[in-house]
Amino acid sequence: MASHDINEPRPWSGKRWFIETLYREALIDWPNADKDYLFTGSRIKCEEAWEVMTNNQKERFNRYAEIDRIQSRSVEAAKKADNQHDIETEQQQKNPKQQLAPKKKPDPNKPKKLTAYMLFTKAKRQMLAEANPDFTSVELFKEIGQLWSRATPEEKRPFEDQAKKESKEYDLKMKAYKAKQIHQ
Incomplete structure (x- = not known):
């Protein structure tokens, strides 16, 4: 009621x-x-x-x-x-x-995993920047992305192989990093 x-x-x-x-x-x-x-x-x-x-x-x-x-x-x-x-x-x-909450700063000591594309970018960026001094960073990275997408599997293979090696090293470094984080 x-x-x-x-x-x-x-x-x-x-x-x-x-x-x-x-x-x-x-x-x-x-x-x-x-x-x-x-x-x-x-x-x-x-x-x-x-x-x-x-x-x-x-x-x-x-x-x-x-x-x-x-x-x-x-x-x-x-x-x-x-x-x-x-x-x-x-x-x-x-x-x-x-x-927004303040963004958490990444740990500079944390290992970074490199992909085949990242290794390709490292290798080509300097060459492209010198060949095209009037390119902005955005234009430079667009060009690198286009080069990567047009690359044949044979052209990508060295970077993919290097990325596999880097990945194994990354796994070891990451285990050590995590172990160090637990003990702190």
């Missing part, structure tokens, strides 16, 4: 629950009656009756009121949480960079 419109500005008292209960019963008994008239009549009679009721008679309605207070608090807390979430979302949309 203890449930009413959650948009109500505040929870109902025990007396208000008593009035509502009798009003609903009156609506069942007189379904065609004017609702405003019926409610006003119920309210007046209930306020008079409430004054002479014992605490045992009021207990049921006071329990409804307590449930209503608890529900009202949880609704208020949910609204506040929603409002806080909306404010945070709005702030993130206004300035997303400001809300």
